[in-house]
Amino acid sequence: MGMKTKVALGAVVGLVVIGAVTANSGDGDGDGKSDSRTSAGANEKPGDAKADGGSDAKPAEDKPAEDKALEKASQADRFKAFVQKNGTAAEKDAVSHVTKVQGAEEQNDILDAADVYTDFTGGIMGEGTGPANLIASAFADWKQSENGLVTIYDAEGELLGNGEF
Numbered sequence: 835m836g837m838k839t840k841v842a843l844g845a846v847v848g849l850v851v852i853g854a855v856t857a858n859s860g861d862g863d864g865d866g867k868s869d870s871r872t873s874a875g876a877n878e879k880p881g882d883a884k885a886d887g888g889s890d891a892k893p894a895e896d897k898p899a900e901d902k903a904l905e906k907a908s909q910a911d912r913f914k915a916f917v918q919k920n921g922t923a924a925e926k927d928a929v930s931h932v933t934k935v936q937g938a939e940e941q942n943d944i945l946d947a948a949d950v951y952t953d954f955t956g957g958i959m960g961e962g963t964g965p966a967n968l969i970a971s972a973f974a975d976w977k978q979s980e981n982g983l984v985t986i987y988d989a990e991g992e993l994l995g996n997g998e999f
Contacts (some may be wrong), residue, residue, distance in 0.1 A: 848894065909935035916976045925972040928965035938977055946982035957992035970997030
């Protein structure tokens with residue numbers, strides 16, 4: 835084998851090892867969502883029924899239909915629904931121009947960044963600068979973070995404003 839072949843083979847093996855280690859490692863905090871038990875405990879029967887005949891499963895009717903619909907809605911629709919329920923008249927008017935929200939779901943309190951797109955035009959010198967401040971304020975009411983920044987954009991993707999949340 836030539837030197838180049840050995841280096842290439844070593845790189846491939848290294849990547850495979852790193853991939854295997856990454857795939858097999860957990861987050862380490864033990865709060866995994868899956869239950870890896872293989873047998874039922876003394877007070878449990880298969881199917882989540884307790885030994886006394888009761889069940890831990892909650893009926894599907896516990897959540898109102900509107901909450902279920904909001905879970906499937908886009909981030910922009912959920913943001914608009916929140917403002918319609920909790921916002922001021924000026925915030926409701928400003929948020930009616932929101933077309934898209936990105937980054938509101940993934941938060942880690944280290945550096946959270948969300949983008950809100952609107953149908954305003956003209957960039958920072960246009961009509962959307964004032965409402966952008968209201969949108970940022972309403973977003974801060976909707977989502978909370980230790981270190982979050984929301985950025986508001988116009989229809990062409992130009993910056994209108996930003997704020998902390």
